[in-house]
Amino acid sequence: MKSFNFKSPKSSKEAVKIFSNRSTFLAGGMSLLPAVKLRLAAYSDLINIKKIKSLSGIKISSKSLKIGSTTTHAEVANSKDIKKSIPSLAALAEGIGDPQVRNRGTIGGSIANNDPAADYPSACLALNAIIHTNKRKIQADKFFKGMFETELKKGELIEAIEFEVPEKSSYAKFPNPASRYAVVGVYVAKLKKEVRVAITGASSCVFRSKELESILSNNFSSLSIDNANISSDGFNSDIHASAEYRAHIIKVMAKKAVSNC
Numbered sequence: 001m002k003s004f005n006f007k008s009p010k011s012s013k014e015a016v017k018i019f020s021n022r023s024t025f026l027a028g029g030m031s032l033l034p035a036v037k038l039r040l041a042a043y044s045d046l047i048n049i050k051k052i053k054s055l056s057g058i059k060i061s062s063k064s065l066k067i068g069s070t071t072t073h074a075e076v077a078n079s080k081d082i083k084k085s086i087p088s089l090a091a092l093a094e095g096i097g098d099p100q101v102r103n104r105g106t107i108g109g110s111i112a113n114n115d116p117a118a119d120y121p122s123a124c125l126a127l128n129a130i131i132h133t134n135k136r137k138i139q140a141d142k143f144f145k146g147m148f149e150t151e152l153k154k155g156e157l158i159e160a161i162e163f164e165v166p167e168k169s170s171y172a173k174f175p176n177p178a179s180r181y182a183v184v185g186v187y188v189a190k191l192k193k194e195v196r197v198a199i200t201g202a203s204s205c206v207f208r209s210k211e212l213e214s215i216l217s218n219n220f221s222s223l224s225i226d227n228a229n230i231s232s233d234g235f236n237s238d239i240h241a242s243a244e245y246r247a248h249i250i251k252v253m254a255k256k257a258v259s260n261c
């Protein structure tokens, strides 16, 4: 049996203040609790951040969309404002896991966890997001560092994620039929100044495809992707798909995403 000191602070300041070497933040618990149950992680203090009102909610301006870290996937999927300003982000949230996961899991928990097959990290990279923490603002390009590894320091709390509103964007995922995690997911965004393409599921960490970005910057059409040369070097090869198959599916998903933009 596992026992914890369960703490429910009312503000970010308090959450950070009570954090110690034995603590971790608990948001939806969808990734953390299975990890603890499987004894992949052990903590004596769980700091529940779901009661902190300032961490939840959606704010929209003409240029950006800011989502509080404890906002659930279901809230993102169902937000009329998000459907209007960045419909691809609402659709991405709607495709995460199952209704239970969407109603408990949070955007902040998803990106802090940085699972190599998670969906939101690709949105952060493609939509040039800024991660707001209690200490600083971190560009998405610097945030995702490796498998389950981010730029966050111990006890640093994500407060919100701010996305650039694109001219057009779309996310296409080839999901694992059981978990709905991405075998491969491709997020394409045409921003005011650049085209960004982020890929999840294929490698140990989400990454931007310079090859696809360069092709689409010259000609933003699905046909132009036929000329892309996607190398499978370093890609995951597992029971779900070989590295070569993932490289192939990236092209297929990229074409689908651009067609749906």
Ligand SMILES: Cc1cc2nc3c(=O)[nH]c(=O)nc-3n(C[C@H](O)[C@H](O)[C@H](O)COP(=O)(O)OP(=O)(O)OC[C@H]3O[C@@H](n4cnc5c(N)ncnc54)[C@H](O)[C@@H]3O)c2cc1C
Residues within 6 Å of the ligand: 024, 025, 026, 027, 028, 029, 030, 031, 032, 033, 049, 069, 070, 095, 096, 097, 098, 101, 104, 105, 106, 107, 108, 109, 110, 112, 113, 115, 117, 118, 119, 120, 152, 156, 157, 158, 159, 179, 180, 181, 182
């Ligand atoms: C059956 C199943 C299917 C799933 N399918 C998908 C899928 O298709 N696509 C997908 O992307 N994901 C999927 N997930 C993962 C899901 O999206 C989780 O919600 C997400 O990975 C973690 O979010 P959480 O709020 O539950 O975080 P938690 O599990 O509470 O926390 C995860 C980690 O993040 C840290 N953390 C949480 N919030 C913060 C914060 N604000 N600041 C700093 N650190 C923080 C915690 O300390 C912990 O280390 C699935 C999960 C399950 C169980």
